[in-house]
Amino acid sequence: MYSVRAALFVLLCIGIFLLAILTGYYPLLVLSLPLILLISFSFIISPSIELDNLEVKRKIDTTRLIVGEEIKVEVLLKNNSEKTYFLEISDNIPPFVQVKNGTLRTFVMLNPGEEFKLGYTLRFPTRGHFDLGPLEVVLFDYLKIRFNKYSVGKPVTISVFPTFEDLKDFDIRPKRTGVWPGTITSKRSGQGTEFYGIREYIPGDEIRRINWKAYARLQRLVTNEFESERVTDVLIIVDTSGGEMLGAYASKMLEAEVNAAASLSWLFLKHGNRVGLIVHGRHRGWIKPYFGKKQFLRILHFLADVSLGGIISLDYLLKNLLPMILKPETQIILITPLLDRNILSVIHYALLNNYKILVLTPSIYYSMMDSQDKKEFLMGRILRLMKENIMLKVGKLCPIIEWNVNMSLNDVLKYSKRDIRLYSR
Structure with a gap:
């Protein structure tokens, strides 16, 4: 290949030839000889390397x-x-x-x-x-x-x-729990912190577990029982459908969903739970529930490639995947913008198959309504009305948390903690 310098040398030679012909002064051609020699020399010594x-x-x-x-x-x-x-x-x-x-x-x-x-x-x-x-x-x-x-x-x-937050707590109470100790209350007596009931004292029970107030009333020793805390299976579903209508704000909404999925995965995994993932976007895929740091690394690799889109409906995807990767009465956390009415059929299907489902929805219209552009402001109001209409229907089926993406997810979950607990009970 020839460099720009070679092209300049060739153009200079042509210019000298034209000048000599136009002026009739042919001794000018001598000036082109050094350039011709340089170009010829470059043919002989061609650069090469192994x-x-x-x-x-x-x-x-x-x-x-x-x-x-x-x-x-x-x-x-x-x-x-x-x-x-x-x-x-x-x-x-x-x-x-x-x-x-x-x-x-x-x-x-x-x-x-x-x-x-x-x-x-x-x-x-x-x-x-x-x-x-x-x-x-x-x-x-x-x-x-x-x-x-x-x-x-x-x-x-x-x-x-993706970035993720170190969440403090997120109270879920699925009906099905595992056999290993964890942080999920199992509605069975055992080692835990929440009161479950009382029973007759058995020799060997710890003195600190004796209910002295009940002893004064019943005149016999009774022992406090606590609700055992176990691990469970959690499936996190990231739904990106409907994000195309957000325009320039779509990427912000998508990043909020991905960051929330990574944060929740880390929270449940560090407490010993098994966590799985389903992604509904341009690149669809799923990871079976498992535990440990390697599982978190798999989830992060998966979330790194999440993008907007999705040809197959989420309803069809879940009907084929859920029975294979998740047992009934375990927890599903659906992260979705709630911009597609088909999400209602997804929730209906999960509830009919005895899954515990919670919806976490990031809202971007707050940022759109703060814009000085009248078109963006109007679009934000329209999206707000659409979303509130769907949220009213979803709220009748399962708990829902709306998340302003300008706020920390940790703060949102802390404020919503009481409502989730009331529903779970």
Whole structure:
């Protein structure tokens, strides 16, 4: 391939030829001889390199990070050949990634056995899975007239996870619980903190569990029993249908849903519960309920790729998936914008199959109604009326929490805690 300098040399030669012909002064052609010799010399000494002679090592702080975090990248390029190369080095990164420090492109003269380090700092403003690399190497001849491009090294995948809050508490009370100790009340006597009832004293019972007031009334020893706390299965459903009508605010609504799903997953998993996930969007998928940090990592990887859309209805998706991945009488948390009336059939189906369901809906119309644009303000009012109409119908079937996305999810759940508990009882 030829560089811009080669094109300029050719244009200059053509200009000299034309000038000599127009003026009739042919000795001017002598001026083009050095340029012709340079171009001919570049044909003889064509730049080439064997890729095995270039060794690339990439050092990265971490390949997993949260939206908004920064990573330092170092790319080491070593010349293992016995030749000297004049190179232009540039690294490939996604177009929206911000370069905070350093540079992605530089020129270097690499002698035999010499090593060059290219370093920079990147900030990732959005979630997803992205590739860094491969390294683009442009080999020039000594006159920078001809060059060849090469891709060196393998790309490295960076996983950027959504942000999530460390929620304090979220009170759910499904009918079905597991056998392991946890934080979910099971409506059975055992180890716990909430009063369950009293029974006759049995030798060996702890003294601190004796109900002395009942003893004074009944004249016999009785023991307090508490409601045992166990683990349960929780299925989180992220529904993105209807977000297309929000226009520029759709991405804010989507991020709120994804962040809420990640926050709730972390809360339930750290308390020992099994958590599963269903995503209804452009990329559909599901994860069976399981427990532990590895499950949280799977969920984060899944949530990193959530996007708006969805061809198959959520109703059809759940009818095929729910019986396979979740037992009846366990907890479903549906995170949805409530902009599609078909959500009512989803809730009806879950209740008819004895699932405990709770709806968490982020509301974006607060931001739209604060806008100075009259069209956005009017659109916000229309969306508010549509959503309130659907919320009235949903509220008759199951508990619902409306979440202003400008507020912390932790505060919203704290204010809604009492209403959820009353419904659960």
